Amino acid sequence: MIYNSGISKSKFFKSGIYKSRFFDEFLDKLKSKNSILVDDILDPEISFLTTFLNQSLKKDILIISTDRRKDLLYKNLSSFNDNLLEFLSWETLPFEEIKPSLDIIGQRFDTLNKLQVSKKNNLLICTLHSLLQKIIPSDVLKDLSLHLKINESHDFDDLIKKLVHLGYKKETLVSDKAQFATRGYIIDIFPTNLDHPYRIEFFSDEIESIRTFDLETQKSVERKKSVDIFLADELKFLKEEKNPANISSYLKDDFLVIFDDLYQVEDSLTALNSLKIKNSKYFLSFDSFLEEIKKNQKLYFSEKKIDDISSVTYKENPNTKDEKEISFEVFQKHLDALLFKHPFSTYLDFLSLEKLENILDHIETFIDKNLKVMFLHQNETEKKHILELLDKKNIKISLDKNENIFFEEGFLSSGFIIPDQNLSIIPYNEITKRKVIRRQKFREAYHSPVASYHSLEIGDLVVHFHSGIGKYLGCDRLSNHLGVETEFLILEYANGSKLYVPISQSHLVTRYIGSTETMPTLTLLGSNKWQKTKALAQKQIIGYASDLLHIQAIRELEGGFEYDEDSEETELFDLDFPYVETQDQKRAIDDLKNDMMQKKAMDRLILGDVGYGKTEVAMRAAFKAVYDGKKQVAVLVPTTVLAMQHFDTFKERMSSFPIIIDIVSRFKTAKENKNTLENVKTGKIDILIGTHRILSQDVSFKDLGLLIVDEEQRFGVRAKEHLKKIKKGVDCLTLSATPIPRTLYMSLIKVKEMSVINTPPQDRLPIKTIISENEDEVIKNAILREKSRQGQLFFIHNRVESIYKRLEHIEKLVKNCTCAVVHGQMSTKDVDLTFHKFKKGEIDILFATTIIENGIDVPNANTIIIDRADTFGLADLYQLRGRVGRWNRSAYAYFLTPKNRQISEISQKRLSALLEAPTFGGGMAIAMRDLEIRGAGDILGIKQSGQISNIGFHLYCKLLKRAILSIQNKKEASFIETKMEFSYPAYLPDEYIPHENLRMEIYYRLGEAQSNKTIDDISTELKDRFGSLPEPVKELISLSKIKIFANLNSFTHLKFGDFTLYCERLFESKKTHKNLILPKKRDILKFEEDIISMLKDSFNISS
Incomplete structure (x- = not known):
C-alpha cells in the first residue's frame, strides 16, 4: 500500500501537534497559577509535555530530577529545546571538603554564565544534590571570570595574577584543565569550561592572536576571536562567601518548578538527609527551598499512580473528568494540586497486546484506525533505514504530501500514542531496540612523547649509547665549550668516574631495564668492553631481525582474504x-x-x-x-x-x-x-x-x-x-x-x-585514585558518597574463604545497603543471576574476587574498593580500576593496604605507578612501568634475554628497529650514532624555552628524528608554541638535519672547526678520514644544504 508522507516538518511538531483540548486546558490551569500533578506517566511523555510548556510559557523552568533519571531526561529534551541547560552537583559528600572534578566545575560555571547572560527563557535540569548546594551569588560571579578578545590590551603580569586568583595552576606544560603555562609573551591555558586548551599570544600588551591547540602535539589548531575563562577553584571562594546563594537565584522570577518523578526525588531526598545534609555549611535544607518557592507554580510528575505512593484526599469539585483537586503527602508534607489525566497511550494498550515484537508490523493498523504516524530520526541515515524497513514490509511511501506518515528530526527514548490527536510517535530506537545513550563532549589526553625514556630519577641505572651502563646523578648547569651556561646530565660510571652529557645529547641516554632483577655492573669509562658488548648485541639483533621479517614474509606469502x-x-x-x-x-x-x-x-x-x-x-x-x-x-x-x-x-x-x-x-x-x-x-x-x-x-x-x-x-x-x-x-x-x-x-x-586509542569517550571524567590504609572511616565515606548519588560500588576481596566475613563487617559499618557476593567457586547460574541483579541496580555493593577484572560493564557503578591492593600485580590493579569511570560521573578507586604494616618495596612501586600514570589513556605507561618493575624477562625469547641484560631493553629495541628498517630497505644494517662536535651556538636558550623538561623533550625529539620532514615539523611547532626562532635554535635545526644525513650514510664523527670539517666514515667495514674546507661565508639558511652537498661530493655518495 502507498502512503503520503511529509519529511522533517519541524513547525508541525512545534505547534500543530499540541492543538487539542487537553493541551489548551493544561496550559490554562498553569497560567491560572494552579499547581498540577500528572501521574502514571512515562519518561518520554514527561519530556513531551515539558517541551510543550517550554514553547508555550514565557518563563524559566526548573526541573528537579535524580542522578539516575537526569541523563535520559536530558537526552529526551535536547532534540527539541535549544535553551536546555544542566547544573551538575559536586558529587561529594556534604561534609567533605574535596575539590570536585575540574570537568564538573567547568560545566557548572558554564551553566551559571549562560543563565546570567541569557535574555530568553531557560530550561534547567538539576538534581536535589545540585539544587541544594550553596553557590557563589550572581553579582560576585561576574568578577570571577575573564573574557579575552584579540586586539584588546591587557597587562600581561596582571593577567597572570588573575589566572592564579581564579584557581589556575602554573605548569611547565599544559596537560589538563585548570593549568596554564607561559613562554615569553605566550600564555597557554586550559579553561575548565572549555573542551580544548587555548594559546593566547601577545604583542607588547595587546592580544595578537587566540588559538586552540592540541594537548598531545601541543600544536595550534584553530584561530579564535575570543575566549571565556571561568573560575577553577569553587571551594576556595565558597569558603570565603558570607552570603551564598543557590541555583534558583539565577533564574528569572516566577519560574515554574517541575518535579521529574516524585517517588524517586523523595528517595533521593531521603538519601541526602541520611547524610545529615542539614548540618553541612555547603548545603541548604530542602525545607528552606520549599519555603523559597512557596509562591512559584509547581508541576509534579509521577511514573506511579499517586494512590500507590501517597495517601490522597480527593476534594469535591465540578471540574471535568480529566482533572481533580487533591491533597497528597510527599516530602513529609501535605501538598495541594490539580490531578490531571494525561492524553498518552502505550502501543500495547492501544493495540490491546501483551507483547510487541516489531512496531513496523502494526503501521497499517495505525493507519486503518485513522492515526497519523510520526517517525523520529536523528540523521538522514536513520531516516533512510526506516524507509528501507518499511519497503521490506511492502509499505510504500509517497513523499509529496503531508498525510499519514511524517518524518521529524528528533529523539525520544520510546514512543507512544496520543489518541485525541490521532497520532502515533515512533522513534528510531523503537525500531532498532538499541540502548539510549547520552554523550556530549570529548576529553583530550596528553602523553609526553618521551615519558617512557626520560622520566629519570636520581639513582636510576641508565644506558648511554656510546659509553654504556651508568647511574644517573641528576642535572647541573655548567659552561659549555662556547662559555654558555647550559644543563648537563651527570652520569656515574665504574670507579666513580663521571660523564657530563650535554642536554642536547639527552636522546643518547635511556633508562636501563634488564631481563632480570639482577643489577648489572657499571661500565668502565675508557675501556673497549662496552663497544665489544654492543657489537655482539648488534650481531645477534641482525639475526633476530632477519628471523622476524622471515616470519612476516611467510605470513604475507600465505596471504589472506581480500x-x-x-x-x-x-x-x-x-x-x-x-x-x-x-x-x-x-x-x-x-x-x-x-x-x-x-x-x-x-x-x-x-x-x-x-x-x-x-x-x-x-x-x-x-x-x-x-x-x-x-x-x-x-x-x-x-x-x-x-x-x-x-x-x-x-x-x-x-x-x-x-x-x-x-x-x-x-x-x-x-x-x-x-x-x-x-x-x-x-x-x-x-x-x-x-x-x-x-x-x-x-x-x-x-x-x-x-x-x-x-x-x-x-x-x-x-x-x-x-x-x-x-x-x-x-x-x-x-x-x-x-x-x-x-x-x-x-x-x-x-x-x-598498531592502532592506539588514547582519546577518552565523551563525557568521561578522570578516576580519582586514593591509596589508604584499611580504615573503616575511609570505607564508610566512600560508600556513603556513592549512595548519595544513587550509585553502586565494587568491593574487591580476593579470598573466597573470608569474603563473606568482609561483607558482614561492611553491612554493620553502613546500614541499609543491599550487598551480594560473586566469585569463581559459585555455580554458573548464581554468578549470572548476581551480575544481572547488579546491572539492574538491585544490588548496592558487589563483593567480588578478580572474577570481575574483565567483562562487567555497569555505568552506574563508579566506586571500587580493593582490599589488600598490595598483593595484586600492576596490570591487574589497572584493569580493576577500569571497572569504574565508564560514564559521565566522577569515579573513585580506593586501594587499601594493611593497617600499621609495612608493604614491600615492589608493592609500593606498583601503587605509586597508578598515581603517576596519565589520567586518561595510561595503559601503555602502565605496561612500560610494569616492565621496569619486573624486568624484561625472556619476552623476546631466551636467546635475546642475555643481550637485553647486557645493553638494556630500550637500547636493544632501538637497535632492533634500525636493523629491521635497514633489512626492509635492502641496506646493510647500520647502528651508527654520529658524534657531532661544533663551535656554533646551536642550542635552545633558557629565555626561549624556560623549562628544563621541555628543552629535554625537544632535544630528545630532534636527536631521534629520522627525516628532514620531522625536523621541519618540530621547527614549525617551536614557532607556534614559543615564538620566532632565535639564531641558536636555527643553528640547532640546521645541524640536526646534517646529523640525520650523517647517520644514514655511516659517518661516525663530524667535527666542525673554524675553517675545516673533520669527517670520519665507516662504510663497508672500512674507516675513512677526511678534512674538508668549509665555505668562507656561512649562510645559516643554506648551511645544511652546503655541508650535505660537500659530504656527498667528497665521499661519492649518490642521492
Whole structure:
C-alpha cells in the first residue's frame, strides 16, 4: 500500500501537534497559577509535555530530577529545546571538603554564565544534590571570570595574577584543565569550561592572536576571536562567601518548578538527609527551598499512580473528568494540586497486546484506525533505514504530501500514542531496540612523547649509547665549550668516574631495564668492553631481525582474504553506532578495514584503555568479515565473564542484522556446547565467542576469516602457541589495555601493526585514585558518597574463604545497603543471576574476587574498593580500576593496604605507578612501568634475554628497529650514532624555552628524528608554541638535519672547526678520514644544504 508522507516538518511538531483540548486546558490551569500533578506517566511523555510548556510559557523552568533519571531526561529534551541547560552537583559528600572534578566545575560555571547572560527563557535540569548546594551569588560571579578578545590590551603580569586568583595552576606544560603555562609573551591555558586548551599570544600588551591547540602535539589548531575563562577553584571562594546563594537565584522570577518523578526525588531526598545534609555549611535544607518557592507554580510528575505512593484526599469539585483537586503527602508534607489525566497511550494498550515484537508490523493498523504516524530520526541515515524497513514490509511511501506518515528530526527514548490527536510517535530506537545513550563532549589526553625514556630519577641505572651502563646523578648547569651556561646530565660510571652529557645529547641516554632483577655492573669509562658488548648485541639483533621479517614474509606469502570496499549493510551498521566515535576510534577502524582489503592477512594490535571503545572497533571488523566476506569470526577472551559480556554486547549491537552469534561457555550444558560446535563446523554460526575452549582440538570452523583476541596478556604460553596455528592465513586483531611488552614492542618496531586509542569517550571524567590504609572511616565515606548519588560500588576481596566475613563487617559499618557476593567457586547460574541483579541496580555493593577484572560493564557503578591492593600485580590493579569511570560521573578507586604494616618495596612501586600514570589513556605507561618493575624477562625469547641484560631493553629495541628498517630497505644494517662536535651556538636558550623538561623533550625529539620532514615539523611547532626562532635554535635545526644525513650514510664523527670539517666514515667495514674546507661565508639558511652537498661530493655518495 502507498502512503503520503511529509519529511522533517519541524513547525508541525512545534505547534500543530499540541492543538487539542487537553493541551489548551493544561496550559490554562498553569497560567491560572494552579499547581498540577500528572501521574502514571512515562519518561518520554514527561519530556513531551515539558517541551510543550517550554514553547508555550514565557518563563524559566526548573526541573528537579535524580542522578539516575537526569541523563535520559536530558537526552529526551535536547532534540527539541535549544535553551536546555544542566547544573551538575559536586558529587561529594556534604561534609567533605574535596575539590570536585575540574570537568564538573567547568560545566557548572558554564551553566551559571549562560543563565546570567541569557535574555530568553531557560530550561534547567538539576538534581536535589545540585539544587541544594550553596553557590557563589550572581553579582560576585561576574568578577570571577575573564573574557579575552584579540586586539584588546591587557597587562600581561596582571593577567597572570588573575589566572592564579581564579584557581589556575602554573605548569611547565599544559596537560589538563585548570593549568596554564607561559613562554615569553605566550600564555597557554586550559579553561575548565572549555573542551580544548587555548594559546593566547601577545604583542607588547595587546592580544595578537587566540588559538586552540592540541594537548598531545601541543600544536595550534584553530584561530579564535575570543575566549571565556571561568573560575577553577569553587571551594576556595565558597569558603570565603558570607552570603551564598543557590541555583534558583539565577533564574528569572516566577519560574515554574517541575518535579521529574516524585517517588524517586523523595528517595533521593531521603538519601541526602541520611547524610545529615542539614548540618553541612555547603548545603541548604530542602525545607528552606520549599519555603523559597512557596509562591512559584509547581508541576509534579509521577511514573506511579499517586494512590500507590501517597495517601490522597480527593476534594469535591465540578471540574471535568480529566482533572481533580487533591491533597497528597510527599516530602513529609501535605501538598495541594490539580490531578490531571494525561492524553498518552502505550502501543500495547492501544493495540490491546501483551507483547510487541516489531512496531513496523502494526503501521497499517495505525493507519486503518485513522492515526497519523510520526517517525523520529536523528540523521538522514536513520531516516533512510526506516524507509528501507518499511519497503521490506511492502509499505510504500509517497513523499509529496503531508498525510499519514511524517518524518521529524528528533529523539525520544520510546514512543507512544496520543489518541485525541490521532497520532502515533515512533522513534528510531523503537525500531532498532538499541540502548539510549547520552554523550556530549570529548576529553583530550596528553602523553609526553618521551615519558617512557626520560622520566629519570636520581639513582636510576641508565644506558648511554656510546659509553654504556651508568647511574644517573641528576642535572647541573655548567659552561659549555662556547662559555654558555647550559644543563648537563651527570652520569656515574665504574670507579666513580663521571660523564657530563650535554642536554642536547639527552636522546643518547635511556633508562636501563634488564631481563632480570639482577643489577648489572657499571661500565668502565675508557675501556673497549662496552663497544665489544654492543657489537655482539648488534650481531645477534641482525639475526633476530632477519628471523622476524622471515616470519612476516611467510605470513604475507600465505596471504589472506581480500575484502572489497564496505557494502551498504556495513555502512549502515557503522552509522547505527549510538555514540559518536572518537578520532582515535575512527583511525583504528580505518586502519583495520584497510588491512582487511589487502592480500596479506591482518595482524594488528588495538591498544586502548578499559572502556575506550576497543570492542566497538572489533565489532566493525567482525561485521565486515561476516557481511562483506561471508566469513566466520572467532572471539577469544580470557574469562567466562568477559565472554558473556561480549556475547551480550555483540548480540545487542548486531540485533538489526541476520547474524548468528553464539558462545561456548561453562555457563552452558555439555549438550548445548556440543550443538554450538557442530553449528560452527557446518557454518551455521557466524560469530563464536569463548575462552580457551575455542582453542581445543574439537573446535573446527567451516571458513574462519577473522580471529579477535581480547586481553592477550592473560593467555599462557600453550594458548599462544595454538593461536599461531589458527592465525595462518586468518586476519588477526588483538585488543589490549596493558599489552605484554613483547606485543607492545613488536608493534613499536612495526613488526605488528598498531592502532592506539588514547582519546577518552565523551563525557568521561578522570578516576580519582586514593591509596589508604584499611580504615573503616575511609570505607564508610566512600560508600556513603556513592549512595548519595544513587550509585553502586565494587568491593574487591580476593579470598573466597573470608569474603563473606568482609561483607558482614561492611553491612554493620553502613546500614541499609543491599550487598551480594560473586566469585569463581559459585555455580554458573548464581554468578549470572548476581551480575544481572547488579546491572539492574538491585544490588548496592558487589563483593567480588578478580572474577570481575574483565567483562562487567555497569555505568552506574563508579566506586571500587580493593582490599589488600598490595598483593595484586600492576596490570591487574589497572584493569580493576577500569571497572569504574565508564560514564559521565566522577569515579573513585580506593586501594587499601594493611593497617600499621609495612608493604614491600615492589608493592609500593606498583601503587605509586597508578598515581603517576596519565589520567586518561595510561595503559601503555602502565605496561612500560610494569616492565621496569619486573624486568624484561625472556619476552623476546631466551636467546635475546642475555643481550637485553647486557645493553638494556630500550637500547636493544632501538637497535632492533634500525636493523629491521635497514633489512626492509635492502641496506646493510647500520647502528651508527654520529658524534657531532661544533663551535656554533646551536642550542635552545633558557629565555626561549624556560623549562628544563621541555628543552629535554625537544632535544630528545630532534636527536631521534629520522627525516628532514620531522625536523621541519618540530621547527614549525617551536614557532607556534614559543615564538620566532632565535639564531641558536636555527643553528640547532640546521645541524640536526646534517646529523640525520650523517647517520644514514655511516659517518661516525663530524667535527666542525673554524675553517675545516673533520669527517670520519665507516662504510663497508672500512674507516675513512677526511678534512674538508668549509665555505668562507656561512649562510645559516643554506648551511645544511652546503655541508650535505660537500659530504656527498667528497665521499661519492649518490642521492
